[in-house]
Amino acid sequence: MNNPDETVWLALRNINFSRAGRSILSDISLRFCSRELILLTGHNGSGKTTLLRILAGLLNPDSATIEFNGNKLTGGWRRNLGILRESCCYLHQQPYLFDGSVFDNVAYGLRRRGIDGSEIERMVAEALEATALGHLRRRHCGELSSGEKQRVAMVRAWVLTPRLLLLDEPLANMDKPSRSKCLALINQMQEDRISVVLTSHDPQQGELHISRHLHLYQGRMERKNLPAGVDRSPLPESRTRPVTYAGDKTE
Amino acid sequence: METLSEASLQALYLLFTGDRELWTIIGISFTVSLRAILFAAPFALICAFMLAYTQFPGRRLLISFFNTALSIPAVVVGLTLYMTLSRAGPLGNLRLLFTQEAMIIGQILLCFPILVAMGHSALQATDRRVWETALTLGATPLRAVITVIHETRFGLTAALVAAFGRIIAEVGSSMMVGGNILNHTRNIPTAIALETSKGSFAQGIALGLVLLLLALALNLALTSIQGKGAVSP
Numbered sequence: 001m002n003n004p005d006e007t008v009w010l011a012l013r014n015i016n017f018s019r020a021g022r023s024i025l026s027d028i029s030l031r032f033c034s035r036e037l038i039l040l041t042g043h044n045g046s047g048k049t050t051l052l053r054i055l056a057g058l059l060n061p062d063s064a065t066i067e068f069n070g071n072k073l074t075g076g077w078r079r080n081l082g083i084l085r086e087s088c089c090y091l092h093q094q095p096y097l098f099d100g101s102v103f104d105n106v107a108y109g110l111r112r113r114g115i116d117g118s119e120i121e122r123m124v125a126e127a128l129e130a131t132a133l134g135h136l137r138r139r140h141c142g143e144l145s146s147g148e149k150q151r152v153a154m155v156r157a158w159v160l161t162p163r164l165l166l167l168d169e170p171l172a173n174m175d176k177p178s179r180s181k182c183l184a185l186i187n188q189m190q191e192d193r194i195s196v197v198l199t200s201h202d203p204q205q206g207e208l209h210i211s212r213h214l215h216l217y218q219g220r221m222e223r224k225n226l227p228a229g230v231d232r233s234p235l236p237e238s239r240t241r242p243v244t245y246a247g248d249k250t251e
Numbered sequence: 252m253e254t255l256s257e258a259s260l261q262a263l264y265l266l267f268t269g270d271r272e273l274w275t276i277i278g279i280s281f282t283v284s285l286r287a288i289l290f291a292a293p294f295a296l297i298c299a300f301m302l303a304y305t306q307f308p309g310r311r312l313l314i315s316f317f318n319t320a321l322s323i324p325a326v327v328v329g330l331t332l333y334m335t336l337s338r339a340g341p342l343g344n345l346r347l348l349f350t351q352e353a354m355i356i357g358q359i360l361l362c363f364p365i366l367v368a369m370g371h372s373a374l375q376a377t378d379r380r381v382w383e384t385a386l387t388l389g390a391t392p393l394r395a396v397i398t399v400i401h402e403t404r405f406g407l408t409a410a411l412v413a414a415f416g417r418i419i420a421e422v423g424s425s426m427m428v429g430g431n432i433l434n435h436t437r438n439i440p441t442a443i444a445l446e447t448s449k450g451s452f453a454q455g456i457a458l459g460l461v462l463l464l465l466a467l468a469l470n471l472a473l474t475s476i477q478g479k480g481a482v483s484p
Binding site for chain 1: 380381383384385387388389390
């Protein structure tokens with residue numbers, strides 16, 4: 001078994017969502033502990049992306065209740081959106097990088113937090129170096145490969161150390177070296193006490209320390225046993241381990 | 252009657268010798284149109300953003316209204332405004348007829364639909380992921396709006412240039428509500444119309460050259476801004 005913290009910091013219950021009279025999600029309940037890596041699988045149109053967008057506070061469900069740090073939040077969904085947006089960060093399947101340099105993109109969220117400019121410089125430089133993206137620091141985002149864009153977007157989310165990171169098919173259409181680098185980064189996030197939800201069509205995510213496997217079928221949640229081949233070994237205790245890549249350094 | 256070449260030479264002479272009357276007309280044109288666009292742009296941007304990013308009853312009807320308003324002739328705006336501002340009109344007591352303020356109001360009415368329609372098109376075409384990415388990275392809704400505007404700046408700049416081009420060159424509204432009064436409400440298009448009707452082409456050509464140079468400068472500026480941008484995914 002993996003070793004996520006046992007304390008549930010966020011629980012969402014009875015999430016229902018429908019659009020144009022069609023039910024997309026029915027009575028979904030989820031709970032999150034720190035350091036958890038949840039694999040969410042499902043066919044196309046099963047509601048994976050919708051669920052992630054609801055968790056990120058980007059979409060309003062028809063009904064749902066939120067428990068945060070053990071307290072049930074009152075006042076309706078919209079009133080508590082701020083808490084979800086502060087705690088969760090969502091990455092699109094094809095992440096959007098703002099028009100600007102890699103540095104500008106990674107610094108975007110830090111600037112929104114009002115962090116001092118020199119501190120932002122240091123944090124961005126450290127994060128880029130730790131993920132072997134330091135050489136792209138001044139590069140315009142329009143000049144990056146799709147694998148580099150995906151990693152820059154992940155670093156942009158990682159530097160904010162959200163409590164929950166929602167990755168929508170992050171490994172789709174990636175070649176082996178890029179995939180390997182992304183997997184290493186996801187493992188690093190987990191070590192940094194970030195809960196990660198990862199959606200995929202493919203339940204085989206061999207290089208990840210998956211804690212739970214959830215499956216969406218026609219808008220309903222099914223808990224699955226971890227598939228064969230999934231790494232069930234405990235997470236390494238070290239939280240400062242540098243990210244290492246199985247693949248080569250060039251893309 | 253002057254030949255075209257004589258009139259053109261005379262026009263250049265008037266421009267380069269700093270003919271006071273000519274430059275006063277140019278100055279009025281620019282101050283009136285700049286004030287109109289500066290006043291209209293922020294409200295039009297908010298309107299365009301609301302149309303692109305929010306849902307409310309009558310939204311589609313409003314979009315159709317602004318698209319239709321793009322083709323309203325300046326003279327019809329001028330006529331309507333003339334009737335509204337004239338002594339017997341509902342706003343006659345404001346005594347705005349034949350003032351620069353009346354010209355500004357007319358030009359605001361003309362440029363507002365262009366700014367909204369083109370701004371809305373640009374914002375509508377912007378990737379929705381910009382808005383969501385900004386929010387999920389911790390931006391407040393206001394900061395997310397600024398980010399979306401920044402990412403859409405080329406389309407929005409094009410809307411500004413098109414709107415400014417329309418009002419700096421319009422005759423109908425300025426002639427009717429401004430009255431074409433020398434040193435007061437005579438701008439480039441109304442002066443060209445007047446000088447041409449008098450058979451004095453030199454000043455008309457000189458003013459026409461200024462308008463053409465302005466159009467060229469605006470387009471060069473826009474191309475330069477667009478050239479510096481690169482498309483993100």
